[in-house]
Amino acid sequence: MSTVKLTVNGKAVAVDVEDRTLLVQLLRDHLNLTGTHVGCDTSQCGACVVHMDGKAVKSCTMLAGQADGASITTIEGIAKGDELHPMQAAFRDNHGLQCGYCTPGMIMSAIDIVHRYGGQLDEATVRAELEGNICRCTGYHNIVKAVLDAAGRMKVSQAAE
């Protein structure tokens, strides 16, 4: 057992876990943050993507101990109160989900993509960059639309801040 200290969605936490605990298990089983999903558990599907120090990583392929000292943001941490994050709002408005299983990971990856490209995105780039996130419902069209829509909204909301 080890104590892992990290910041999750802005809150400092210390969690006693077995050394073999994965980051996704710490989030879901110890902190009850079940918005982050486990799909394939083999780092292919992207349902478990969270941000670690601002970078989108697959939380099923990290030990909790590797996140010690880091700042983690999950899908539960991106809305401001009742106001959805622009990426969440764009997924809703563009019907970028059906069953919703992949959505938390899609949204966390998509936010990272927009940050990396400074909002300068086109359809081909979004499709290529989403290769680590698998959706079995939508056929991706509306997800891609949502990301492009959100890229514009995030630029606007950042400019407003």
Next chain:
Amino acid sequence: MYQTTYHRASSVDEAVSLFGESSEAKFLAGGQTLLPVMKQRLASPSDVIDLGKIKELQGVELSGDTLTIKAATTYYDIMTNADVKKAIPAIAHLTSVLGDPAVRYRGTIGGSIANNDPAADFPAALLALGATVKTNKRSIAAEDFFQGLFSTALEDGELITAVSFPVPAKAGYEKMRHPASRFALTGVFVAQTKSGEVRVAATGASQSGVMRVPAIEAALKSNWSPSAIDGVAISANGLLADIHGTAEYRANLIKVMAQRAVSAAG
């Protein structure tokens, strides 16, 4: 995953000494291979020694005609590094087609070559560029480092600290990606050294891991162009065959990927 004991090292010396104190330890860099393998229970190290916080294992240095990438530098940091893009853009390209964005944030060059997966990308770059693997004990030529499937010259407890690449005159890398795993179904790295030597290495193709391709090297030596490879015969003997492709298919891919890599190298 079986039980294990996690350690975080803050220096190379500490990592090596922790390794020595454990019964069956493994070094953990980005974990993008080791953790999946542990989850499948194909590996069950008594201890894992995390290298992620060791500063001396991070970063890229360009000095004269040598590009040195420290072992725990992530693919993302390699892909976006200005010195890498300037000195050996083929390496930046290689990292951009390796894994997916989330994997590239975590996976490291040292982890890739220490594992020596027969379909990994970096072994081809090291072999074609004539790189040198630096460890805490010695320097090992790429030629001697890779020793077949998942096997390297590393001794127990020996830790890769960096990889040094001679900056080539020209280099290119192209691969046929497996669409799900993103490993190379076959990938070919071509390089022309500043002294005019041509070196070509293929990954994902051979049953014994990364390999040089002498026939293509000879053809490119006399004529550095994609068409020089048209008439080269690649034997399917000893090549991998699985549900994704026959040995003959991979033999042909070696040619096609080499041609594309030469085009990319210019």
